[in-house]
Amino acid sequence: MTESIEIRPEFAEALEVGAWDRVEELWLEALETKPIPTAELFEVRRLAWKAGRKNLARTLLELLAESLEEGSDPAEALAALRELVRLASPHPPSELTERMINAFSRERSGSPSLEGVLEKYPMLKARRPYEELEAAECWLDRDLGSVVEVVGQGVGRVVGLNLQLENIKVDLGGSRPVSIPFGAARRHLRPLPEGDFRRRKVETPEKLADLVENEPGTALTEILESLGEPSGVSAIKAALEGLLPPAKWNSWWTKARKNPRVLSSGSGSRLRYTVSHSAESADEALLAELRTAPPSGRLAIARRLADRGRETAAAAATILEDSLASLEASEPGVAWQTAGILAALPGGSDAAQSSRQRLVQTDAPLALLAGISDRSARSEALAAVFESSPDGWPEVWAEWLLHEEGTALLEEITAKLEANGHAELVDQAMEAVFRNHANHPAQFVWACETMSEDDCPQAIRSRMTPSVLEKIPDAITRKEFSSIRGRAKGLLDGGKVAIRLLMESANARQAARFSQRIARLDSVEPQRQRLVEQAAQHQHRDPTTDDRPILAASKAAVEAKQEELRTLLEVDIPKTLKGINAAAAEGDLRENFEYHMLRDRQELQSARAAKIQEELTQVRILEPGAADVSAVNIGTVIHLEDENGNTLEPITIMGAWDADLDRRIFANGSDLAQRMLGRVPGDEVEIDDGSATVTRIEPWKG
Structure with missing residues (x-):
């Protein structure tokens, strides 16, 4: 026992002066108490050994062992x-080892694999039996039926234990158990103690689901206690998987984190949650943290204190109010945000309002805006500039447009300037953005995203020229764009600016150059590279060599395809990649069927996503009632009569996405549709049941 444990003053005094007879006397008295203070006696034994009284320490420990063997707790005796x-x-001595084995057998009497483990680790024959004991305990801690955490993969029950092959299998709810070599068990298989939230999730899921639904705050504290370390939202969500429907997460989380025992620290991706012993200790800890935190660090702490009762919130308000005067001079942006939080705390409204009035009257509004990290607080500051400076606000807003990185605020600034007759200021700002896009990465990517929207401002729309194709590769590769690289690559998706420029306005040289540059970028996904290549070729393909059927579809069918694409990119492919990583962790990939199966599935999903993206760039939306009915066309309903003059069920010709044979809706590329396209009333046409005559053509009406 190496951890220092508090001992009684009598023991401490006897040890300090070396009164070993007194130590032995106190030891014997302790053995008569119920329960025996085992932890304290272990510490006394350690101190005696440290003082050089090794024989005495052994004797005392032997007395303790004999007393514990007579008791009902074999774990302490062991x-x-x-x-x-x-x-x-x-x-x-073999007799001593035998006693240890007996205590171990008593402690683990309910373990299914006890007999096999004792046979595998013959402690009586070992030079160091305690090492064999540790190995045996490692097995039985993960015995059949045990609930364990497979690090990085989840929680499940042990369903297989092979002592000969030294292998443990855990059922995580997948198609087959996860296999862990015994040598990795200590690192990768963590036994979960009785009462642990994640263990109860396996043992009594229905009861735990009721707790999660009816007592969110209690459930959250139990999750955090189970995790045992500061944990992020992703870890909490993982613990709730299968207990809480994803659609209910937001409302559940709002209720759960209000539990006064829950503490948070950090911000953004580093935000972590812990649980305190009581609500009062949590409040005291947060107030102490608020007093010592740097000015910008106080903001998140103060927000948490706002919901922890009026008395605690009032104490936080006093701390914030005392800091405002110095902040206004040194860090105006932080002062603005501090005032915003103070306004919501008891007694803080007047001081907060006065502070913000002083700040907005400053001669350096851009410095104020630059120091505000919170987007909603910046929006409030911009609104305050608008109200307080009727003549000067347009120039401030237009200049801030070159510094703002938030998409919503960029849209707000642009719309407000245009609505108030200052479109020329937006145009000047966009000229600066597109002249030197690397100096304004967020504005450039946002403008490129906006170009493909119907309500795009004219100052941005006018810059949708092939010259943009020269800049997009920079947005994907240059370090200035690193924080928004994912959005930059999104400019290559179907219907976005790059594809539209390739399809609508780029010449052959521009299209080929852009396609070649994208093909050389390893960071661009293969499906996006293929889409760019196809779009670059599409504009310059000889129409006489393209015999593919026209891709036409109803608006509903297009929306269904867009939803399918979203599901592939945001749900299915990430889920498959997660499975690939889990399968790869099992070891030898050459014979890992699950790994190769998932790799094949991922390739198919990626190919499917690329195909849909490509088709979405080519599809022509069919408007109900708009088809030319002078002849059979896509989007028409054809009425027919057979050779005997009997009216047949009408046939509708639509695109492949709308085809439904049960409703007699045929794709324009089908054999029947190909035979009918171009026919006029009175023409004879071959159908599946023989010949028929076209009697009337009507537009499809949805």
């Missing part, structure tokens, strides 16, 4: 006997 065996190694 701890004492283990220490005696360790001190006597190598080659401890």
